[in-house]
Structure formats: C-alpha cells, structure tokens
Amino acid sequence: MRRLGERLRPACALLLALALPWAGAFCQGRFEAAAVPADGPVPAEETPKWIALTFDDGPRRSTTTALLDGLARRGVKATFFLIGEQVPGNEDILLRMDQEGHQIGIHTYDHVMLTDLNEADFSAQVDRTRTILENALGHDDLLLRPPYGKVDDGVRKRAGCPIILWSVDPTDWDDKNVERIVKHVVNCAQDGDIILLHDIYPTSVEAALRIVDALHEKGFLFVTIDELAAQKGEKLEAGTVYNCFRP
Numbered sequence: 001m002r003r004l005g006e007r008l009r010p011a012c013a014l015l016l017a018l019a020l021p022w023a024g025a026f027c028q029g030r031f032e033a034a035a036v037p038a039d040g041p042v043p044a045e046e047t048p049k050w051i052a053l054t055f056d057d058g059p060r061r062s063t064t065t066a067l068l069d070g071l072a073r074r075g076v077k078a079t080f081f082l083i084g085e086q087v088p089g090n091e092d093i094l095l096r097m098d099q100e101g102h103q104i105g106i107h108t109y110d111h112v113m114l115t116d117l118n119e120a121d122f123s124a125q126v127d128r129t130r131t132i133l134e135n136a137l138g139h140d141d142l143l144l145r146p147p148y149g150k151v152d153d154g155v156r157k158r159a160g161c162p163i164i165l166w167s168v169d170p171t172d173w174d175d176k177n178v179e180r181i182v183k184h185v186v187n188c189a190q191d192g193d194i195i196l197l198h199d200i201y202p203t204s205v206e207a208a209l210r211i212v213d214a215l216h217e218k219g220f221l222f223v224t225i226d227e228l229a230a231q232k233g234e235k236l237e238a239g240t241v242y243n244c245f246r247p
C-alpha cells in the first residue's frame with residue numbers, strides 16, 4: 001500500500017499491514033455482538049467512539065448542499081477538502097460550512113498530484129488555493145489533503161499545515177454503489193478513523209448519511225479532524241502526515 005512508505009503513526013501502519021492480507025474477512029466479523037452480563041462491563045456500543053468524515057473534490061452546489069442539509073439534521077460535523085477553482089460562485093457554501101462548524105482544507109487548485117512539483121508549481125496549487133479559501137472564509141487555519149494521498153519530502157516541507165490522509169476508503173468514486181459503500185465503512189470503522197468520501201456524487205451523499213445513521217447506532221460520534229486529534233490528545237503539526245487517530 002502506497003501510504004506505508006510515509007511517516008505513519010506506528011499503530012496505523014500496523015493496522016494497515018494486518019488488514020491488507022485479510023481484507024474483507026478481517027472487517028466482517030469485527031462487530032459481532034457479544035453477550036454482556038447485566039452487571040458486567042459497559043458494552044462497546046455504549047462507549048463513545050470518535051470518528052471523522054472527510055469529503056474531497058467539492059464544492060459542488062447540488063450535492064454539497066444536500067450533504068450539508070443532511071449533516072445539519074443529524075448534528076454532525078465533517079471536514080471538507082476543497083478544489084480552489086471550484087470556489088468562485090460557491091463562496092456562500094464555504095461560509096455555511098464554516099458557520100455550521102465543519103472544518104475546511106485545501107485539495108489543490110485543480111486536482112493535481114503534488115509530488116515532484118517545483119516550488120512555483122506547488123505554490124500555484126496550494127498557496128493559491130489557501131488564498132482563495134482565506135478570502136472566502138476570513139481565516140487561513142486550513143489543513144492539506146494531497147490528491148491521491150501522494151506525499152513526498154517536498155510536500156511535507158512546503159505544506160505549511162498538517163497533512164491529512166485517511167484510514168477508511170470505500171472507493172466511493174468507483175462503482176457508486178451506495179449499499180457497498182455503506183457496508184464497507186460501517187464494517188471497517190474503528191475509534192479514531194478518518195473516512196474518505198467525495199461530496200460531488202449523489203450516491204456518496206446518500207451513503208454518507210446512511211453511514212452516519214448506522215455508526216450513530218454503534219456509538220460513534222462524528223467530529224472534525226481538529227476535534228478528533230484533540231480528543232485523542234494529538235497536537236497537529238505542520239508538515240506531518242496523519243492517517244488516523246486510532247488509540
């Protein structure tokens with residue numbers, strides 16, 4: 001897996017390595033209900049688990065707005081990694097995200113791989129987008145998610161903010177099968193995970209809201225990346241790559 005070469009937190013690297021060979025089977029049996037005696041330990045379902053929903057490649061007015069409506073109805077906060085060139089004309093959506101407590105990050109100006117770029121080209125993708133977002137929001141405390149999760153030393157050095165990847169990826173862009181996407185995420189989700197979805201597909205919006213409902217029932221609470229890190233006692237640092245905050 002490409003992300004293993006990067007500076008993963010050891011727990012994440014181990015989990016990814018363990019999960020690889022067993023894929024589905026490893027995930028499938030995880031949430032089988034265990035009988036808990038009335039006076040025994042608190043059932044897992046009642047212990048709060050923290051998780052972050054993240055959405056890439058937006059904003060796209062029709063789908064992003066529907067998603068924000070659904071998240072608002074559920075009182076759920078998420079993190080959005082935005083494409084700079086899609087912001088003009090959608091500034092009201094960014095302001096809404098901000099006002100409703102969602103977190104915002106950079107996903108480059110027009111969705112290019114950031115590795116092997118020279119300084120000027122990197123700046124044209126990341127700094128330019130940072131300025132666009134700052135002008136729309138009035139603040140520049142942004143995260144960075146490099147497209148395709150590709151990170152090298154240049155990206156780390158120039159990011160100027162924490163680099164956020166993910167630990168649960170249902171490849172929602174692939175077959176756009178809501179049922180499969182929901183099942184994948186609900187079966188794999190663990191305390192401290194970062195889920196990757198894309199708010200530019202109606203199927204992903206539907207899947208995201210069903211994932212929220214299913215994981216709420218399992219005792220998960222949805223928070224932004226900053227809140228998830230804080231909850232796990234991690235201080236996010238510029239230029240550092242984070243895949244998840246599993247205990």
Ligand code: NI
Pocket residue numbers: 056057107111147148
């Ligand atoms: Ni992307």
